[in-house]
Amino acid sequence: MSVFAPARRWQPAYRPFRREKAGTRALAALERAVKGPVYGCRMCGNCLLQETAFICPMECPSGLRNGPCGGSTPDHCYVDETRPCVWNEIYERAFAGGREEKLLEVLPPLDWDKVGGPTWGDVLDRVKEVGPGNFVSGMRDAHLRSETWESVFRPVRQPEWWNGDSAYHPPEYEEPITGLERRLRSGEFVVTSEIAPPLGTATGKLVRDIEMLKPYVAAINFTDCPSATPRMSSLACCLIALQHGVEPIMQIAARDRTRVGLQAEVIGAAGLGIGNVLCLSGDNPAMGPSPRSRMDIIDLDSIQMLWMLRKMRDEGTYLDGRTIKNPPKLYLGAAAAPYASRPHFQALREQKKVNAGGQFFQTNLVYDPARFAVWLDELAKRDVLNKVHILVGITPLKSYKMARYLHDQVPGVAIPDHLLDRMENAGEDQEKEGIQIALELIEEVNQRGGVQGIHLMPVMWEAIVPRLVTEAGLLPPDFIPPAAHEHLVAAGAGARS
Numbered sequence: 001m002s003v004f005a006p007a008r009r010w011q012p013a014y015r016p017f018r019r020e021k022a023g024t025r026a027l028a029a030l031e032r033a034v035k036g037p038v039y040g041c042r043m044c045g046n047c048l049l050q051e052t053a054f055i056c057p058m059e060c061p062s063g064l065r066n067g068p069c070g071g072s073t074p075d076h077c078y079v080d081e082t083r084p085c086v087w088n089e090i091y092e093r094a095f096a097g098g099r100e101e102k103l104l105e106v107l108p109p110l111d112w113d114k115v116g117g118p119t120w121g122d123v124l125d126r127v128k129e130v131g132p133g134n135f136v137s138g139m140r141d142a143h144l145r146s147e148t149w150e151s152v153f154r155p156v157r158q159p160e161w162w163n164g165d166s167a168y169h170p171p172e173y174e175e176p177i178t179g180l181e182r183r184l185r186s187g188e189f190v191v192t193s194e195i196a197p198p199l200g201t202a203t204g205k206l207v208r209d210i211e212m213l214k215p216y217v218a219a220i221n222f223t224d225c226p227s228a229t230p231r232m233s234s235l236a237c238c239l240i241a242l243q244h245g246v247e248p249i250m251q252i253a254a255r256d257r258t259r260v261g262l263q264a265e266v267i268g269a270a271g272l273g274i275g276n277v278l279c280l281s282g283d284n285p286a287m288g289p290s291p292r293s294r295m296d297i298i299d300l301d302s303i304q305m306l307w308m309l310r311k312m313r314d315e316g317t318y319l320d321g322r323t324i325k326n327p328p329k330l331y332l333g334a335a336a337a338p339y340a341s342r343p344h345f346q347a348l349r350e351q352k353k354v355n356a357g358g359q360f361f362q363t364n365l366v367y368d369p370a371r372f373a374v375w376l377d378e379l380a381k382r383d384v385l386n387k388v389h390i391l392v393g394i395t396p397l398k399s400y401k402m403a404r405y406l407h408d409q410v411p412g413v414a415i416p417d418h419l420l421d422r423m424e425n426a427g428e429d430q431e432k433e434g435i436q437i438a439l440e441l442i443e444e445v446n447q448r449g450g451v452q453g454i455h456l457m458p459v460m461w462e463a464i465v466p467r468l469v470t471e472a473g474l475l476p477p478d479f480i481p482p483a484a485h486e487h488l489v490a491a492g493a494g495a496r497s
């Protein structure tokens, strides 16, 4: 496969015309000649082969450099079903060789100044700094080998502006930043829900949905162009929610932003009073309508986004090292995919998100509590459960057709046969059956340890949320019935936040 790889995909169009020393060009040509046929090297100039079990991660169609997306399966890549998921192969090989802990290191985004150039040049420069003699003698000594190797290769793969590692970085603040964080820390079993932003500029339905959900949930997510399809921005919806006394969770998909845009948007959101930020890589543009934008480049993935935003909050610095005078106050969340790939692979990926800065998870849709429990056990083995709050994703099924669509078409979603059968056999009562199934699932996950709440994703069926929350017995402790709530607002008592 490597021999036929599209070798120059990662090189900027201007690269062949850039003025460079003859030696640099010669080294790049040599590196390409060696690594091209062997690894399918695309000359990204920021080589990670040692960290990725010597499989080039740049074969990933989305350009992910820190692990698989939530849609990956052991069978194939979800963006390009004709080939295997390269990250699944990397995980297989790393686990087989006992090198899986290496995959925990948070690897940097591309430094585009280097793309197309030789990584070997950086390695040679480091060997010169360390001293060729010291390097050779260090590599000969079994006690010094690892340290010597790292002294050369760590600065190459982890430039100072990134400095990623495999460690857990607890948040460096004491008091909860948002109401959601306060509730979760206090042990309240919370319910969040989500609203898909409007397709146009009219906000009437959006506001009605916000008002309808307000008494029942701790916070509302506003999705960020799901299925890579444009809608009103999550940021705008979050601001409208704030104006209506509801705590928002801003979803932000790395797919549509550069590192500059991401930092700017989050600073802006925090400045407006939005503290909950859910970091996503985002559905690949291949899921969206034509004409499609580039599908192969995400400037930063969700793990890199978490790492960068945590540092902005806790260290008060931009990615380029400039100080932020008033750093953003952020409660950082991430998506988790219990059914994508294998549970122990996913657990490693979730641990990486927590280490990078993730403080709460909202999971993909859960319809199989037994498989969900396996994933939770894997998280427990990795000592993750005490470092993150987990909200379980639940979507009530409205029809058998919807159930089939979710099961067959949506990456990372699996509905067991017995639930599909129940929906199919429900005839005229499919909505009723879907609600019953959702209530049963909520009860099952509610009884499990290691779970702190439910994230209801009603998929355009927002009106069902009050009923589900009420019948599941999950009304918030400060619940005010809607009629009384309207009365209080009219009397100037304000809204629950």
Ligand code: SF4
Pocket (backbone or CB within 6 Å): 035, 039, 040, 041, 042, 043, 044, 045, 046, 047, 048, 049, 056, 057, 058, 119
């Ligand atoms: S990580 Fe980059 S430099 Fe290394 S083999 Fe892949 S494309 Fe080439």
